[in-house]
Amino acid sequence: MRRLRDVGEHAWLARLLARLARRRRRDARLLVGPGDDAAVVRGAARLVLTTDTLVDRVHFRRGWLGPAALGRRAFAVNASDVAAMGAVPRWALLALEAPARMPVAELDALALGFAGAAERAGARLVGGNVARGPHLALTVALVGEAPGRVVTRAGARAGDAVYVTGVLGASGAARRAGRLPDPPRRTGAGVALARVASAMIDVSDGLVQDLTHVCRASGLGATVEIERLPVAASSRRALGARAAAFAATAGEDYELLVAVPAARERALQALAPRLGCRLTRIGRMTRGRPRVTVVDARGRRVRLARGGFDHFRR
């Protein structure tokens, strides 16, 4: 088995770039592709810029997913942030840290998995870097373009309804079982929802925590009815009665959480069938301190054991 230290950084990169070049369609907006000091692309009116990192033994374990799925995941978690602005991903950079003992075939699968996920989403891997490090880590920078309205976390108003796409708790349940499934693709849903949303965020740290980010940015509170949460069947099977509370905080759902003003509810209903996923009303934005109150069907407050994910506090 050939490892990175047998091949070297430059030879590995040269071979990867040749493989990528062979399978790629022409892109008239790509002026200088990977392999130079920097890529050069034609711009757009408004650019959306984000970066996110996956670290071995922090965000994933090697046994939980194969290298191609890891590459896809690195793209997907960044595409989720771009979707949450109402934008589409366009240009991607992939910076890898890898130990010298890493098998070349694994790093190939990872990079090609990333590039394939980018291409299926209408984006392109245009550059990157590989550095020696004590462990595997993938840092992605993604440049997106906004075809229409851009939505931040800050625009919600009191009384806006809160909706979430897809289901919650599936990724959390899989993680408990030692697996990490591919995140859902919500690019199309994000662009459509941006037409009606007053605020939007993706659910990465956990529904309650991410809705708290919207509360802080919008200067509002929020109420979530726990019995309305679209809990994933896998989470119900694994956790039974505790599944809804788990789904409220488990995180890594990469679904979209949106606030929608009453005046745009009809427009939302019109576009909902074309989102390609479920859309569930789970609560509303309220006046008051920037925090999320979780209630049951009778309006009684539900206390959750866990808030959400923070890298440095457990």
Next chain:
Amino acid sequence: MRRLRDVGEHAWLARLLARLARRRRRDARLLVGPGDDAAVVRGAARLVLTTDTLVDRVHFRRGWLGPAALGRRAFAVNASDVAAMGAVPRWALLALEAPARMPVAELDALALGFAGAAERAGARLVGGNVARGPHLALTVALVGEAPGRVVTRAGARAGDAVYVTGVLGASGAARRAGRLPDPPRRTGAGVALARVASAMIDVSDGLVQDLTHVCRASGLGATVEIERLPVAASSRRALGARAAAFAATAGEDYELLVAVPAARERALQALAPRLGCRLTRIGRMTRGRPRVTVVDARGRRVRLARGGFDHFRR
């Protein structure tokens, strides 16, 4: 001393963003700043995209430079790649991996050092990420804009003269002494040289290796006269007679290496006084296999012990 684990990811980020907001001038092209899912900026006709990583105990040691200098360095090594395309840096993303034991004051100094370096170069820190990791690592993505001609590694022709900005070996000599000085700023020089260069690259892996990249991309060989190299005084002092050979391969100079056709030599001489740094003719591009031949003043081949930097082969 407060450490990251005492403060938490979200509280640290919130405080950093508040500090950055206080000291910042308005930028009409920044539509959504840091703190949301992604930043939103007004685009430009041509964008230059690059990423690079600095890993603790691979690219630097904590004793070699303070945290503010490390932040500045992370910006500078990326700005160097942008300059080598003939572009100016505009939007920056900073993804950090840090251990939970890291002092908050150090991470603050690092992020503010980065942001300050970006601002002095006309760029802006618009987003980032912080993740727990076993060691400190900084991955930067930099979006630049090309005011004029873009220059790649691939355009050199046989007979073109090869020039290098500034001096070589200063960083290598400092590293041997346990220091890492700030890289030179060559943004203005890069934009100016792009008007006359047929190919350009920044010297990061070492002059010979980086010129070999130009050779490969342009399908040419190159000859470098070792006695013409602008060897840093610090390197001469430390290495004496071996200083020129050291400067040819030491790397991390972050100077610009350019090929210039004979027809544009007069234009080059006209702009040289305004580059803000030395410019030295060190060799020429030749027909033949893509490799660099180093020769002495009498044209005899000089063999170098070391090729240049490769992350996985030593």
